[in-house]
Amino acid sequence: EADIYQTPRYLVIGTGKKITLECSQTMGHDKMYWYQQDPGMELHLIHYSYGVNSTEKGDLSSESTVSRIRTEHFPLTLESARPSHTSQYLCASSEYVEAGYTFGSGTRLTVV
Amino acid sequence: QKEVEQNSGPLSVPEGAIASLNCTYSDRGSQSFFWYRQYSGKSPELIMFIYSNGDKEDGRFTAQLNKASQYVSLLIRDSQPSDSATYLCAAHTGTASKLTFGTGTRLQVTL
Numbered sequence: 001e002a003d004i005y006q007t008p009r010y011l012v013i014g015t016g017k018k019i020t021l022e023c024s025q026t027m028g029h030d031k032m033y034w035y036q037q038d039p040g041m042e043l044h045l046i047h048y049s050y051g052v053n054s055t056e057k058g059d060l061s062s063e064s065t066v067s068r069i070r071t072e073h074f075p076l077t078l079e080s081a082r083p084s085h086t087s088q089y090l091c092a093s094s095e096y097v098e099a100g101y102t103f104g105s106g107t108r109l110t111v112v
Numbered sequence: 113q114k115e116v117e118q119n120s121g122p123l124s125v126p127e128g129a130i131a132s133l134n135c136t137y138s139d140r141g142s143q144s145f146f147w148y149r150q151y152s153g154k155s156p157e158l159i160m161f162i163y164s165n166g167d168k169e170d171g172r173f174t175a176q177l178n179k180a181s182q183y184v185s186l187l188i189r190d191s192q193p194s195d196s197a198t199y200l201c202a203a204h205t206g207t208a209s210k211l212t213f214g215t216g217t218r219l220q221v222t223l
Contacts, residue, residue, distance in 0.1 A: 031209055042215040043156075043200070050209055058210075090155050097204050097211060098163070100146045103155040 003027045006091050006104035013081055013111055021076045021107045023091035031097065032074040034058070034066060035090040043090070049074055081111045115139055116203050118214035126222050131188040133217050135201030138182070144204040145177060145184045146211065151197045160186065191221045 004025040013019055023032065030051040035043045035058075045058030049068040063085070064078050074093075078085055088108050092101035117136050125131045135145075144163040148156035162168045162175040162184065174187040184203075188195055198218045202211040 033210065039153075040198075043213045045210060048210055088153075097209055098144045100144075100158045100161050100202070101211060103157070106155045108153075 004091060004093050004102050004104040006089075006107050008107060009105065010108050011110070013109070015080075015082055015111055017081050019078050019081055019109070021089050021091075021109070023074045023076070023104055024072050025074075025093045025102075025104075026072060027093060027095065027102070028071060029093035029095050029102075030071065031094040032068070033092045033094075033101065034064075034074070034076050035092065036060060036062065037088045037090060039088070047076065081109075083111045085109060086111050114214070115205075115212045116201055116214040118199075118201050118217045120215055121218040122220045123217055124220045124222055125191050127191060127193060129191050131191045131195065131219055131221070133186040133188075133199050133201075133219065135184045135186075135214055136182055137184070137203045137212075139203070139205045140179075140182065142182075142203040142205045142212075145175070146202040146204075147173075147175060147184075147186045148200040148202065148213075149197045150200060150216065156200055188219075191219075193221050193223060195219060196221045 007022045034047040044060035046062040047066040090106045091104040146161045150156040160175045162177045168175045172189045176185045198216040200216045201214040
């Protein structure tokens, strides 16, 4: 069952707009992650969090920012969207990493 | 060298055959290993994890781990067209709070 939710599922937006991709989980997991994935390509970690008020940049440089004010909520913000930001954004959470991640259904972003 | 390596495929197997997907890893400190299945346009879903040497079976799926040789494999018996997807291998190393993913192997099960 999907206990991690991402909204919107699809988003088409114009260049220069500010956008926030939402990710919420109801499992009480401390660890949350944002990945970027282009079609047919590998996952790239862009941000992660160990818990409230903890955020770290991932392996892939990203112009996005994240916040973690509540355990269940880990939004990702792009201040000024560009066509190069067009991609699928996947959120995941984990109680402990040894058990693996649970992924949300993703947000497919298109910047025109 | 990538920390987790997979052949990108596509690996094509006929329906009913055994599909064998392989993954190698470079960090001997890696302790837990995961196989995710990802259908086109969808998010990855966990199908198996393994942390002990040997085999672990779950239905039609068997994960195999050989720490001495640093490889992990996933066998899918009686392959079905619905198994056609990209299979991602991931490793957890030491005290890291994140998984390291391979690039994935695309599996095509043909009729």
